[in-house]
Amino acid sequence: MSTPYRGRFAPSPTGPLHFGSLVSALASYLDAKKHHGKWIIRIEDVDGTRCKTSFSKQITDTLNSYHLFSDETVRVQSQHTEMYEQLLSVLRKQQAIFPCNCTRQSLAQHNGGHPFVCESSLDQPHSWRLKTSLAAYQCQDSIQGTLRFTDDLKNNCPVLKRKDGYFSYQLAVVIDDHQQNITHLVRGADLIDTTAQQLHLYHLFGWTPPSICHIPLITNHSGDKISKQNHAKPIQDNNLSTLLRALHYLKIDLESPLSIAEALSLAIEAWDPNKLKGMKHLSLEEQDLHFI
Numbered sequence: 001m002s003t004p005y006r007g008r009f010a011p012s013p014t015g016p017l018h019f020g021s022l023v024s025a026l027a028s029y030l031d032a033k034k035h036h037g038k039w040i041i042r043i044e045d046v047d048g049t050r051c052k053t054s055f056s057k058q059i060t061d062t063l064n065s066y067h068l069f070s071d072e073t074v075r076v077q078s079q080h081t082e083m084y085e086q087l088l089s090v091l092r093k094q095q096a097i098f099p100c101n102c103t104r105q106s107l108a109q110h111n112g113g114h115p116f117v118c119e120s121s122l123d124q125p126h127s128w129r130l131k132t133s134l135a136a137y138q139c140q141d142s143i144q145g146t147l148r149f150t151d152d153l154k155n156n157c158p159v160l161k162r163k164d165g166y167f168s169y170q171l172a173v174v175i176d177d178h179q180q181n182i183t184h185l186v187r188g189a190d191l192i193d194t195t196a197q198q199l200h201l202y203h204l205f206g207w208t209p210p211s212i213c214h215i216p217l218i219t220n221h222s223g224d225k226i227s228k229q230n231h232a233k234p235i236q237d238n239n240l241s242t243l244l245r246a247l248h249y250l251k252i253d254l255e256s257p258l259s260i261a262e263a264l265s266l267a268i269e270a271w272d273p274n275k276l277k278g279m280k281h282l283s284l285e286e287q288d289l290h291f292i
């Protein structure tokens with residue numbers, strides 16, 4: 001028997017849920033339910049400087065108003081920092097990471113990137129960065145096809161723990177997905193760029209990565225992702241027409257369902273990731289501009 005499907009949606013509570021996030025939440029939910037699997041909400045609040053508890057509640061309330069309920073207790077990342085610390089020390093013993101005292105100014109000549117292993121002192125305030133690697137990875141993405149990552153780890157040393165003590169999304173997301181036995185990730189195409197780092201962390205920990213696929217990103221007229229940074233508006237709770245418009249971007253067009261519950265169950269039947277094959281972006285249509 002194959003492993004039971006476990007999927008998740010993992011929003012950061014830096015603002016209320018917007019239209020683009022609803023599309024992502026739905027894609028992960030529909031894929032999980034189509035496979036008779038579990039769908040779990042996780043609050044990614046490792047960045048204590050940007051996340052607020054009030055947004056966590058607001059986001060889960062909005063999801064629930066669309067009948068998107070977590071099949072297990074909602075996991076909150078900030079409650080697991082001890083585990084992140086423990087696993088960071090595993091990487092430290094492997095000498096896969098290094099301390100870094102570099103400042104924003106000192107990295108300005110590298111466009112803010114960090115393409116080398118620096119000589120830094122543990123006595124000064126320091127972050128922990130992942131060492132560069134020549135390792136190449138690939139993944140079989142059921143929507144985007146084969147993704148090959150050859151140079152992704154050669155010229156960048158991403159931060160795993162910041163100078164201010166907060167852990168990075170990159171580290172936390174890998175540890176949590178593994179700890180929660182997540183088998184399938186369905187997420188936005190903007191995360192393709194960080195996939196190699198995550199596969200590398202799985203490799204260093206000796207864990208098997210989940211199956212990963214990337215849905216097209218909903219973009220505005222300038223081609224930018226609809227995001228909180230771009231001031232996307234919060235969506236209304238419990239609004240059938242918003243749900244139908246979100247499903248439209250997943251290539252599901254339903255004929256006048258009577259309720260959110262009915263729309264969701266029809267959408268589970270209709271969900272077919274093949275209809276999104278190879279698409280990395282979808283422009284927001286004229287009638288949906290009020291969402292941004």
Ligand SMILES: [Zn+2]
Pocket residue numbers: 099100101102114118120
């Ligand atoms: Zn450095």
